Amino acid sequence: MSQWITVLGATGSIGGSTLDVIARHPDKYRVYALTGHSRVDELFQLAQTFNPKVIVVADQAAADNMAERLSGAQLDVQVLFGEFGLEQVAAAPQVDMVMASIVGAAGLVPTLAAANAGKRVLLANKEALVMAGPLFMKAIKDNNAELLPIDSEHNAIFQSMPADYSGELQPHGIERILLTASGGPFRGKKAEELTAVTPAQAVAHPNWSMGAKISVDSATLMNKGLELIEACFLFNCQPQDIEVVVHPQSVIHSMVQYNDGSVIAQLGQPDMRTPIAYGMAWPERIDSGVKSLNLFDIARLDFEAPDEEAFPCLRLAKEAFQQGGIMPAVLNAANEVAVDAFLQEQIGFLAIPAVITEVMARCAVKPADTLQDVLQADAWAREQAQQLLADHSIA
Ligand code: NAD
Ligand code: MG
Numbered sequence: 001m002s003q004w005i006t007v008l009g010a011t012g013s014i015g016g017s018t019l020d021v022i023a024r025h026p027d028k029y030r031v032y033a034l035t036g037h038s039r040v041d042e043l044f045q046l047a048q049t050f051n052p053k054v055i056v057v058a059d060q061a062a063a064d065n066m067a068e069r070l071s072g073a074q075l076d077v078q079v080l081f082g083e084f085g086l087e088q089v090a091a092a093p094q095v096d097m098v099m100a101s102i103v104g105a106a107g108l109v110p111t112l113a114a115a116n117a118g119k120r121v122l123l124a125n126k127e128a129l130v131m132a133g134p135l136f137m138k139a140i141k142d143n144n145a146e147l148l149p150i151d152s153e154h155n156a157i158f159q160s161m162p163a164d165y166s167g168e169l170q171p172h173g174i175e176r177i178l179l180t181a182s183g184g185p186f187r188g189k190k191a192e193e194l195t196a197v198t199p200a201q202a203v204a205h206p207n208w209s210m211g212a213k214i215s216v217d218s219a220t221l222m223n224k225g226l227e228l229i230e231a232c233f234l235f236n237c238q239p240q241d242i243e244v245v246v247h248p249q250s251v252i253h254s255m256v257q258y259n260d261g262s263v264i265a266q267l268g269q270p271d272m273r274t275p276i277a278y279g280m281a282w283p284e285r286i287d288s289g290v291k292s293l294n295l296f297d298i299a300r301l302d303f304e305a306p307d308e309e310a311f312p313c314l315r316l317a318k319e320a321f322q323q324g325g326i327m328p329a330v331l332n333a334a335n336e337v338a339v340d341a342f343l344q345e346q347i348g349f350l351a352i353p354a355v356i357t358e359v360m361a362r363c364a365v366k367p368a369d370t371l372q373d374v375l376q377a378d379a380w381a382r383e384q385a386q387q388l389l390a391d392h393s394i395a
Helices: 013-024 040-050 060-072 082-091 105-116 126-142 152-160 199-203 212-220 222-234 273-281 313-323 327-343 351-362 371-391
Strands: 003-008 029-035 054-057 078-081 097-100 120-123 146-149 174-181 242-246 252-258 263-267
Touching: 003 013, 003 082, 003 105, 013 029, 013 040, 013 097, 013 273, 029 040, 029 082, 040 054, 040 060, 054 060, 054 082, 060 078, 078 082, 082 105, 097 105, 105 120, 105 126, 105 327, 105 371, 120 126, 120 273, 126 146, 126 222, 126 327, 126 371, 146 152, 146 222, 146 273, 152 174, 152 222, 152 252, 152 263, 152 273, 174 222, 199 212, 199 327, 212 222, 212 327, 212 351, 222 242, 222 313, 222 327, 313 327, 313 351, 327 351, 327 371, 351 371
Parallel strands: 003 029, 003 097, 029 054, 054 078, 097 120, 120 146, 174 242
Antiparallel strands: 174 252, 252 263
């Protein structure tokens, strides 16, 4: 019997890779819903190819327009819009699994809805977990949902962990997690060489082709900071249990080190279809379309320590996790605003960590016990970051 899947963020980079895997297995997977925000033409084309039951767009006007186009093409598809629509398709009773691949905080509410509805959640949207880690992990547990990490590093760690991992490192003899990082396009540069880098240079990732926001995060190393927090929540550990290892070839996607001297790693091409297919089919494996790795072509693997002086975002993320409560949500929101401003050429590259530092300094840590607490912290941090940008106190 085929399984029904909702793809949140179907028009994005992860969304596209997910649909590529789905298309290879029409007997196994069927698309229940596709969602997209601004690229409505692409979304319409995807609807023609995958014939989903439901499409979700940004607002009423976009929904009216989409409904008209779909009926013109004689496609019987329900059209919903906004956050309510996203929640509906994430939690619909027919749905077996939800690919959470909206970028940023906008993905939190629907991803949490999928967890609360007991779905298999394929988590690419790391920001959702960073913002609301304890709430999210509790929602998964309380509702017997399944959480499969799609972020390549976390997927690699998951694959390198014991299958019966209990949520504690020590009883399984795990000494630490080795979280690999490519180092991004500016690896090896010092802070003074980063003042004038442009958005085009920042999004030109050496190994991975990804959306603009995560590409900038990779350049600042905030991506690794968010991933460190993501790993702490997913595997119930502390920043000191995780070592970030810069590995420029991106062949090893992360490793787990055991107390008998063993290190177990997962290797592969830098192609997100591998972790996506793994998450969809787990505990089985299916063809992902990714070509096999040729180690003779790779020839060598390099490793170095991250430079936290030139790239302070990694340190900021560790601090945010350690302060706990709403602080990871505040870090994430300030980062989203700063990255957006950088992409629009309103601020320079080094202003990104400067904005985050200042917003975190203004924040009095409070518990993040409810979704409301998290959303309020997110809104507050965005306002603070916007104010800093408007004041031109950080440029
Ligand atoms: P992307 O920018 O290519 O796509 C983002 C998707 O989110 C699009 O479908 C867009 O329509 C949707 N979206 C954007 N704003 C929205 C809003 N306000 N409301 C509803 N939908 C909205 O991003 P991506 O590179 O595919 O990344 C998606 C997520 O996966 C991110 O959280 C990213 O960190 C994570 N991730 C991506 C990669 C990768 O290789 N691209 C790897 C690991 C993790
Ligand atoms: Mg990653």
